[in-house]
Amino acid sequence: MAEASTAAFLVPVVVQDAPQYGEGHRGVFAAARIPRGTQIWTMTDMVEMVHHSEVRQRLQAMTREDAAVFVRQSCVMPENLERLFVNPRDAGRFINHSSSPNLGFEGALRDISEGEEIVMDYNQHGDPEWYRELCAEYRVLTERQVAALAPTEPLRTQPQKCVWVGV
Numbered sequence: 001m002a003e004a005s006t007a008a009f010l011v012p013v014v015v016q017d018a019p020q021y022g023e024g025h026r027g028v029f030a031a032a033r034i035p036r037g038t039q040i041w042t043m044t045d046m047v048e049m050v051h052h053s054e055v056r057q058r059l060q061a062m063t064r065e066d067a068a069v070f071v072r073q074s075c076v077m078p079e080n081l082e083r084l085f086v087n088p089r090d091a092g093r094f095i096n097h098s099s100s101p102n103l104g105f106e107g108a109l110r111d112i113s114e115g116e117e118i119v120m121d122y123n124q125h126g127d128p129e130w131y132r133e134l135c136a137e138y139r140v141l142t143e144r145q146v147a148a149l150a151p152t153e154p155l156r157t158q159p160q161k162c163v164w165v166g167v
Contacts, residue, residue, distance in 0.1 A: 004091035008044045015091045018117065026094045027117045034112040046090040049083045052130045059138075068138040074130060076126035076144055078105075084131070097122040097147050122147040 006013055011034050018027030034040065050058060059067040073093050075085040087093045096102065102112050105124065112118060122143035130140035135142045141149070 004094065005046060005089055006091045008041050008046060008092060010042055010044060011038060011040050013040075013091070013118065015094050017096075018096060021096060023094075027119075028091055028095050029117050030112045030114055033114050034108050034118075036110050037106075039107045040047050040118065041092050044090065045151065046087065048086045048103045049080070051067075051083055052128075052134075055084050055134060064138075068140055071134060071138045071140045076128060078124065078126045081126045081128045084134075095120055097150050098144070099147070105114050 004015055004029040006015065008108055009028075012031035013028050014031050015026050015028055018025050021027070059070060062070060070088070074084045076083070076136050078082055096117065099121065099158060101119050101121040102109055102116070103118050103120040112161050127142060127144050135145075
């Protein structure tokens with residue numbers, strides 16, 4: 001698997017294995033202390049925004065497997081329910097779900113310790129009908145489905161949905 005760029009992160013982070021989510025899963029971890037309120041990530045050109053009316057046309061040009069990865073590495077932001085945010089290259093897609101998040105759209109929700117995994121609540125993402133139908137068609141869980149399946153703390157195992165995280 002190609003390395004994911006951490007260039008969009010505004011704080012030092014590392015992407016490393018996160019075996020508590022299952023074999024082969026990764027997460028984003030703070031490489032230094034991050035104070036509460038700190039903006040952690042910024043939008044770059046590595047994230048593509050595709051209007052929902054154009055998504056299926058894009059997917060038809062791909063193999064079924066590549067199309068599923070495309071959908072899995074995407075999400076819908078609550079402030080833009082008409083677009084799919086696709087994130088195949090940026091390490092932000094490795095931020096995992098937690099019902100006790102330390103990251104929100106505006107930044108760090110609390111102080112984050114060095115070495116701590118950066119996690120967010122996937123229930124905060126948009127979940128329009130067209131997106132749910134798209135995910136079902138490609139057998140990919142939506143962020144809200146992942147959140148519903150995730151155990152309460154402490155996290156042990158959960159399906160991973162690779163997502164873009166906007167802060």
